[in-house]
Amino acid sequence: MYEDKKRGPHLYTRPIAYLDAVRICLTHPDRQQTVQLFESYFARVKELTRRTPWELRAEGSSYKERLQEWLSGNYYLQDGFLAIAQCIQIGWRGRVSGEATVTVLAVLTYRAQEGQLPESVRMLVEKGLLPNVPMDPYSGGPLVYKVSGDSFTLYSVGEDFVDDGGVPCEWNDESGGDHVFWPTPAAHQ
Numbered sequence: 001m002y003e004d005k006k007r008g009p010h011l012y013t014r015p016i017a018y019l020d021a022v023r024i025c026l027t028h029p030d031r032q033q034t035v036q037l038f039e040s041y042f043a044r045v046k047e048l049t050r051r052t053p054w055e056l057r058a059e060g061s062s063y064k065e066r067l068q069e070w071l072s073g074n075y076y077l078q079d080g081f082l083a084i085a086q087c088i089q090i091g092w093r094g095r096v097s098g099e100a101t102v103t104v105l106a107v108l109t110y111r112a113q114e115g116q117l118p119e120s121v122r123m124l125v126e127k128g129l130l131p132n133v134p135m136d137p138y139s140g141g142p143l144v145y146k147v148s149g150d151s152f153t154l155y156s157v158g159e160d161f162v163d164d165g166g167v168p169c170e171w172n173d174e175s176g177g178d179h180v181f182w183p184t185p186a187a188h189q
Contacts, residue, residue, distance in 0.1 A: 041070055041081065049088050052137035057161055063088045089159075092137045093171050093179075096156050099134040100143060100181035103154060106130050107145075107182075117152050121145045139163065144178070155180040 048066055056062055063085035071081060103121060106129035110118045121142060124130040133142045139157045146153045146166065157163045158179040159171065169177025 037071070041067075044070055045084060045088075049091065052140070053089070053092055053159070054136075054138055054140040054161065058140070096134075096137055096143070096179075097181070100154055100156070103130065103134050103143060103145075104182045107152060107154070117147050117150070119147065138179075143181075152182060153180065154182040 045067070048063065053063075056066070064082060067082055067085050103124070106124045107118060107121075109129055110124055110127060118124055118127075121130070121133050125133055135141070136143045136156045138159060138161055144153070144155050144157070144163065144166065153166045155166050155168075155178040158169060158173075158177060160174075160176045162176060164176055164178050166180055167177045168180040169175065171179060
């Protein structure tokens with residue numbers, strides 16, 4: 001994302017120096033090469049979206065780094081298509097948020113049926129309230145579920161890939177923390 005001092009951040013083309021523009025014009029792939037790159041790029045993106053953020057981190061990479069690598073040498077595609085890394089990341093946030101919501105509902109249903117909280121998420125699977133243990137795409141393991149008295153906490157370790165014990169943070173919070181789904185943030189106030 002380019003940030004213009006007057007207009008603020010936006011996704012449009014970043015300014016370049018005149019000599020860089022000349023170099024791009026003289027050395028840039030032609031139309032046919034760009035079309036081939038475009039087609040192979042989206043085939044690779046489709047495959048990349050199946051990889052969790054944790055899997056890429058374990059390989060020492062990220063969505064943005066992979067996309068930059070694939071688009072290197074093509075100024076026009078690189079300038080516009082790097083935003084797809086953010087789209088993939090938002091997709092994983094949505095997916096884990098959805099699974100967490102279903103898990104919270106299953107925990108509350110279990111408590112209503114049994115009069116107590118389940119000791120583990122696996123008990124929800126055994127009871128038929130969940131099809132499987134929900135995985136955290138940021139840890140490579142299941143979402144963290146902890147029972148404390150008559151309440152519980154359910155969270156993802158979040159985009160810093162570190163389990164901070166359920167200390168809540170928002171997505172994109174670079175100061176660290178976990179993305180807590182339960183108790184809801186309003187319950188902390």
